[in-house]
Amino acid sequence: MSDNVKRTIIEEGSELTGTLKSTCDVVVSGKVNGELQAPALNVSQGGAVHGNIKVTNLHSEGEIAGQIEADKIELSGRVNDQTTIRANTLEVKLSAPEKLQVVFGNCTLEVGKDKDAAPAAGGGEPAQKENKPPQGQPQQQQGKKKD
Amino acid sequence: MAEFSRDEVIEKVAKGEGLERADLRDVDLSKAGLESANLRRADLEGVNFEEAVLRKANLASANLRDAFLARANLEGANLRGADLESGNLQGVNLTDADLSRANLEGADLENATLTRARLGAAQLIDANLGGVTLEGAHLSNADLSQAYMGAAIMSNADFQNALLEKANLEESDLTGANLRDVSLRGAKLPNVNLTGAILERAVLVEAMLQKVNFSKTDCRSASFSKAQMAGANFSQALLYGTDLTVEQVKDVTADWVDFSKEGDGSLKVQGKDLVAHLTALRDGVPAAAPAAAPVAAPAPAGGANRRYFGRGDVLRDATLEFDAGSIVEVDGRFLKCSIALGDGAQLIIGKEGILDGCQILGNGIIVAHGRFVEGNSPGIDGVKQLIVGASGHVRGTVKQPAGYTIFAFEPGCFLRLKILTS
Numbered sequence: 001m002s003d004n005v006k007r008t009i010i011e012e013g014s015e016l017t018g019t020l021k022s023t024c025d026v027v028v029s030g031k032v033n034g035e036l037q038a039p040a041l042n043v044s045q046g047g048a049v050h051g052n053i054k055v056t057n058l059h060s061e062g063e064i065a066g067q068i069e070a071d072k073i074e075l076s077g078r079v080n081d082q083t084t085i086r087a088n089t090l091e092v093k094l095s096a097p098e099k100l101q102v103v104f105g106n107c108t109l110e111v112g113k114d115k116d117a118a119p120a121a122g123g124g125e126p127a128q129k130e131n132k133p134p135q136g137q138p139q140q141q142q143g144k145k146k147d
Numbered sequence: 148m149a150e151f152s153r154d155e156v157i158e159k160v161a162k163g164e165g166l167e168r169a170d171l172r173d174v175d176l177s178k179a180g181l182e183s184a185n186l187r188r189a190d191l192e193g194v195n196f197e198e199a200v201l202r203k204a205n206l207a208s209a210n211l212r213d214a215f216l217a218r219a220n221l222e223g224a225n226l227r228g229a230d231l232e233s234g235n236l237q238g239v240n241l242t243d244a245d246l247s248r249a250n251l252e253g254a255d256l257e258n259a260t261l262t263r264a265r266l267g268a269a270q271l272i273d274a275n276l277g278g279v280t281l282e283g284a285h286l287s288n289a290d291l292s293q294a295y296m297g298a299a300i301m302s303n304a305d306f307q308n309a310l311l312e313k314a315n316l317e318e319s320d321l322t323g324a325n326l327r328d329v330s331l332r333g334a335k336l337p338n339v340n341l342t343g344a345i346l347e348r349a350v351l352v353e354a355m356l357q358k359v360n361f362s363k364t365d366c367r368s369a370s371f372s373k374a375q376m377a378g379a380n381f382s383q384a385l386l387y388g389t390d391l392t393v394e395q396v397k398d399v400t401a402d403w404v405d406f407s408k409e410g411d412g413s414l415k416v417q418g419k420d421l422v423a424h425l426t427a428l429r430d431g432v433p434a435a436a437p438a439a440a441p442v443a444a445p446a447p448a449g450g451a452n453r454r455y456f457g458r459g460d461v462l463r464d465a466t467l468e469f470d471a472g473s474i475v476e477v478d479g480r481f482l483k484c485s486i487a488l489g490d491g492a493q494l495i496i497g498k499e500g501i502l503d504g505c506q507i508l509g510n511g512i513i514v515a516h517g518r519f520v521e522g523n524s525p526g527i528d529g530v531k532q533l534i535v536g537a538s539g540h541v542r543g544t545v546k547q548p549a550g551y552t553i554f555a556f557e558p559g560c561f562l563r564l565k566i567l568t569s
Contacts, residue, residue, distance in 0.1 A: 081568075090556050090560070090562065091556060091557065092554050092556040093555060094534070094553070094555040101553070103551055104552075104566045105566075108564065110563060111563075111564075112559070112561035114561055
């Protein structure tokens, strides 16, 4: 995310519960509980997002949990229990031998498309879920912010 | 006493008469016109051929010991099996000449031109080849032990299986040369340009390789034990199967190198990560992620207990146990197999490798560039590290040990993973 681009920032010490939909990239250094939709989400070290995340690009060095859908994910930090990650590409780097870059709890990863699967023959991979907000969700931010 | 005088020799050659097996010892034939002369098996010991023209002459099996051939023109001449031991051939033109199996031991060929010359199985022990031009020359199976080849131009020359032990090649140009299976044991190669050369299985043990340019070389399975290589450049070199050590590569440079078996660039390691990569291999764990290729399979480590299952190998319903620290590469197909990995044992599933219906147990390391599909769940149980490359495909349940599994995933990989904590 470039410094010249407008971003929604949830600063360290801030906690937001509810739905956050943004056309700007979002940076979370605090905590978000609920639903988050944005072009890009950056969860900083110490930041946490629990809930439904639907973004194009996700970069997380913090803690994530819930249902996570993205086109591209770069992951470190922590993935909590009961989390499902769906992405076209997922990158987890090795930082150093014997060092944990990311801690996975009990979770599910569905990454990439099976190039060998027969198309539309019933044996292929399930289609990626569309990146649409759930019906009935408000289009505005409804969360309450604690400073 | 020679059979013929200088004038008689020149006259016979002019008439097209042969001088096969003639005794011409110590005759002065300097600057003589002897083009296409037939001197096969002639005794020419000590003859003065200085600046003589011997283009396309037949000197096969001739005795030219101690002959003086400085600046002679022997372009296209036939010197197969000739004895030129200790001869003076400074500045001689041997372009396209055939010196196969010739004896040039101790000969002085300084600044000679040997472009495209054929020197297969020739004896050049202790010869002086300083400043020679050997572009495109054929020297396969030649013996150049202890020869001096400083500043020689040898681009695209073929040295396959040649012996160059303790030879001095300082400042020479071996661009694009074929050095497959050569022995350069104890040789001196400071500042040599080897760009694009093939050094597969070459022996460079105890060689002096300071500031050598190994860019784009194929060094797969070459041996570098005890070689000194400070300042060498290994950019884009293929290093699969080499025995390079951490200490050796500390002072080398490279933008990236490739450790893939096929040399297809699929296992690139950035130069800045090379020390970490070799350190990790030495210690039995994969290295930190290189920038361009976050997931690199380890190269062979000296002394490691290695197993390789090649393309076409099929194992079905087998139970396999691999010891701690061992390295197992699979390019074949394992069906319904149970694999136990000892502490730190590495299982590398190559791009062509398929583990279908399998289960992997134990505190080992899995590097997947190919396909893993579990049989019994959890298909992967207790693994210390799971590394999935861009071409990797892993489908199953991973049960982590108490201290968690270290995961690494490269963009492009396919995952259908259920991850469980212990």
